[in-house]
Amino acid sequence: MDGKILDYDFDRHIGVISGSDGQRYKFTGGEFKSKSGPPRAGLPVDFDPLEGNVAMGVYPMAGASHVAPGGKDKIVAALLAFFLGGLGIHKFYLGKTSAGVIMLLCGTIGWLLILPGLIICLIAFIEAIIYLVKDNQAFQDDYVYGTKSWF
Known part of the structure; x- marks a missing residue:
């Protein structure tokens, strides 16, 4: 049926x-x-x-797409990670609020100690590359519908 x-x-x-x-x-x-x-x-x-x-x-069914409506675009996530990643904006876009708050705090207050801000920017840059390299289905499964918040 x-x-x-x-x-x-x-x-x-x-x-x-x-x-x-x-x-x-x-x-x-x-x-x-x-x-x-x-x-x-x-x-x-x-x-x-x-x-x-x-x-x-x-x-x-044959030809049915596994990407559900409401999925997030990996290109948008990668651009947000590249340009605004130090503030964790890409995490908020993907619905990973706690990871976004951590990145936001380290990207703002963390610059007082210098090292946390640099680490967060490096993490965001790496995540931007990972988002672009991953195929769309794996991106949706891991970062949109799954529980993966980092890398």
Whole structure:
């Protein structure tokens, strides 16, 4: 049966699919059969419905993009890291608020001691390069939807 992923909880590894029959089906991350990325809300899928509204063998539809709507642009993140990285602006853009606050404090008050400010600028420069070199799917998985805040 065809359907679309409505929601997926990365912490508990469970999700919900809206089937073409109008029913909702639960699935676990182990039932998602794709090597090109994790399940995302809005991703069209094909699955086997079981009794009790459970989905088994969940496969993404051919040509479906794993980058969910609301993803962040890696070029924008890299430019922010390169030009405003000493203030942690790229971290705020990616939703990594605590890392952004750390970089903001080290990039402002840290210059009083010189070394913290220099280290933060070096980290931002390295991150700008990493963002540009990483493929888009890996960038989205690591920095946008994942928990990776540094490097």
